[in-house]
Amino acid sequence: MPNRQTKPRRSEVALIQLLPNALTLGAICAGVTAIRMAAFGGFDTAVALIILACVLDGVDGRMARALGSESPLGAELDSLADFVNFGVAPAMVLYFRALEAAPQIGWLAALAYAMCCVLRLARFNVGVKSDAGGDKRFFTGVPSPAGALLALAPLFVMHAFPALAPLPPIAVAIWLVLVGGLMISRIPTFSLKTTIYAEYTRLALVAITTAVAALAIYPWVTLVIFDLGYLVAILVAWRASRHPQIEAED
Helix, strand or coil: CCCCCCCCCCCCCCHHHHHHHHHHHHHHHHHHHHHHHHHCCCHHHHHHHHHHHHHHHHHHHHHHHHHCCCCHHHHHHHHHHHHHHHHHHHHHHHHHHHHCCCHHHHHHHHHHHHHHHHHHHHHHHHHHHCCCCCCCCEEECCCHHHHHHHHCHHHHHHHHCCCCCCCCHHHHHHHHHHHHHHHHCCCEEECCCCCCCHHHHHHHHHHHHHHHHHHHHCHHHHHHHHHHHHHHHHHHHHHHCCCCCCCCCC
16 A cells, blocks of 8 residues: 555644734834824824834733743734834834924934834844844933833923924924934943832832833823933933943843
8 A cells, every 4th residue: 555645743732822922013013003193193103103113122022931932923023013112103204293393404304214224123133043142231322112112202292381382394304313313323222131129119219100000090191201211311321331340140
């Protein structure tokens, strides 16, 4: 009798291991929808969706590591999501809100910001794959999620203080390009692996809870304060980076 060819055994994947990539795809949907909402004047919703994308970006990678479901596909999806959510979406939202009055210069600024974001992500991906070490307390340049929130600062100011005169489109365009420059710069910025002393954990939890509550009650003013605080943190990180390196624990 002829030998029957045995079918190769199919590998199985637990459904829960698909969750990190599902969150990443959800973040991309949030970023693309933010662009759509901004095109129709829904800037509140657009900003909320970009913030949601920031949250999902912080969760998906950690969940993948916790579930042991890290993969090259997930890494590529995460990088593509970051470009859409923190490179394209903020530039388009800001263009629709504050740059259409100067379409040529505004569009150039939006393109410059998006290109800086993709270059920053490419540099980060190359750095992750290389064997070069570094001070784990710091990123090199402003990370793309923080860059997105910094880029949207003019929108936050206009909504937080509507009585003020509208910001000139040229000033907004210059700001957008400057934020793009911060992303591709060599300026050190604090990493989430930065540690704090154990006795400060309660204070940190209270601060985080208060910040979330303030964001829910006074969103625009809170976002302006967040951006100002982050700019101060960049200066603090620059000074701290000049001290002897202290490796943060994984």
